[in-house]
Amino acid sequence: MTQAKLNPGESVGALAEHNPFEFGEATLTVVPEAGGWRAVHRDQPCGAPAEIRLGDQTIVENCHFYLDGLGSGQALLQKRRAHRRAGAAVVEESGLFPFGRELGFRQSSRYAFNHLRATFDFEWPAGQPVERHLGVGSLFLPGQWQSYFCLPPARHLAEGAAPARVSIPAPPTSGETMIGHWHRPPLALVFRRADGTRVEVGSGSDLWRWQQSLGAGPESGSYKLMLRADGIRVVREPLMTCAPFTPAAQAYRFKWHLAWDQDGGRQLPTEGGRDGRERHELSLASGELPAAARRRQASGTDPAVREPAAACWLAAATQREIKRRVRQLAALPPAPRILTIRDFSPGFCLDGSHLQRGRRGELEHWDLDAMLELVAWMRRQLGSEWQVAAADDRLQDELPSLAGLFRID
Numbered sequence: 001m002t003q004a005k006l007n008p009g010e011s012v013g014a015l016a017e018h019n020p021f022e023f024g025e026a027t028l029t030v031v032p033e034a035g036g037w038r039a040v041h042r043d044q045p046c047g048a049p050a051e052i053r054l055g056d057q058t059i060v061e062n063c064h065f066y067l068d069g070l071g072s073g074q075a076l077l078q079k080r081r082a083h084r085r086a087g088a089a090v091v092e093e094s095g096l097f098p099f100g101r102e103l104g105f106r107q108s109s110r111y112a113f114n115h116l117r118a119t120f121d122f123e124w125p126a127g128q129p130v131e132r133h134l135g136v137g138s139l140f141l142p143g144q145w146q147s148y149f150c151l152p153p154a155r156h157l158a159e160g161a162a163p164a165r166v167s168i169p170a171p172p173t174s175g176e177t178m179i180g181h182w183h184r185p186p187l188a189l190v191f192r193r194a195d196g197t198r199v200e201v202g203s204g205s206d207l208w209r210w211q212q213s214l215g216a217g218p219e220s221g222s223y224k225l226m227l228r229a230d231g232i233r234v235v236r237e238p239l240m241t242c243a244p245f246t247p248a249a250q251a252y253r254f255k256w257h258l259a260w261d262q263d264g265g266r267q268l269p270t271e272g273g274r275d276g277r278e279r280h281e282l283s284l285a286s287g288e289l290p291a292a293a294r295r296r297q298a299s300g301t302d303p304a305v306r307e308p309a310a311a312c313w314l315a316a317a318t319q320r321e322i323k324r325r326v327r328q329l330a331a332l333p334p335a336p337r338i339l340t341i342r343d344f345s346p347g348f349c350l351d352g353s354h355l356q357r358g359r360r361g362e363l364e365h366w367d368l369d370a371m372l373e374l375v376a377w378m379r380r381q382l383g384s385e386w387q388v389a390a391a392d393d394r395l396q397d398e399l400p401s402l403a404g405l406f407r408i409d
């Protein structure tokens with residue numbers, strides 16, 4: 001019997017009907033209606049959550065950005081806006097480094113379910129060099145961690161690397177030990193504590209932006225895990241350079257995400273009768289989409305020979321088809337129903353036309369962001385009569401972001 005996690009429809013948009021924002025002295029805290037976790041934004045350091053708590057534990061600290069010696073702590077927060085959009089709680093923050101050429105930044109932190117999707121922008125001034133390091137979405141995981149699951153960089157997957165679980169050794173008594181290092185961003189790293197607490201630190205869909213390293217060229221990024229006695233420092237640097245490099249004056253965007261849970265949630269069968277609910281399926285594996293909407297995973301592949309690949313959820317044709325089918329289901333007479341999504345597993349893709357209509361050539365991306373967004377949309381469309389489940393996936397059990405979409409609490 002296929003197992004999957006289900007979530008009752010009534011907990012859809014747990015953030016939607018409730019004010020998820022608590023304003024304090026120089027802080028803004030995001031609190032979902034169902035409780036369980038909270039995320040604290042501070043005026044200083046600014047520009048990303050300073051702390052995420054799950055139950056009574058702090059699981060993430062000090063999400064930050066930096067340019068060489070200047071970090072989030074020196075940045076000046078000029079504007080913060082908190083609002084709800086499509087069932088998510090959104091915190092938008094912007095400011096600048098009030099020194100020299102005044103490098104500007106903007107971050108949008110979008111919270112839903114048990115995840116955060118961040119979009120970070122630099123407004124790069126003319127003539128501003130990076131001497132050594134530019135960090136975005138670096139953070140600290142406090143406490144003791146047993147292992148991490150690695151979904152490797154897309155290029156490594158294309159070359160045959162497999163996702164793997166890695167044991168974390170005993171920490172050094174002083175200083176730091178490097179326990180992981182990549183020059184391209186891993187798609188996701190999921191850290192696990194002995195009590196089942198998990199934190200997923202992942203890249204956004206825009207892998208190509210991270211890999212362009214603000215124009216410095218391939219392999220100019222640095223992604224490291226530094227183990228310390230009190231936790232793990234996760235370093236994400238889209239640019240690490242040995243000689244000063246001056247990016248072109250323009251806007252640079254980077255997306256990343258976090259997700260968290262404990263013990264993954266309850267497992268329920270997706271096959272067989274359950275509560276007398278009528279069953280429906282959403283499958284994109286049957287060749288009903290144009291080949292151009294499928295994932296292209298090998299460089300130079302002819303679109304016509306992509307038939308066996310799964311659909312890329314970032315492709316406009318895929319999104320149109322999913323929305324068309326879900327709207328049909330939503331129009332059915334009210335009754336307790338279950339929708340099972342088949343082949344629900346994110347993957348990387350090189351087809352640049354999925355990102356922008358008419359765009360040619362290869363741009364590396366992966367479609368987890370689109371899956372999180374579309375499932376949230378799907379559940380709002382279907383409403384509380386429906387339960388939504390996913391089956392036949394390979395990564396749902398490994399990634400808290402996916403598990404959280406279908407969880408029963």
Ligand SMILES: [Zn+2]
Binds near residue numbers: 312
């Ligand atoms: Zn694609």
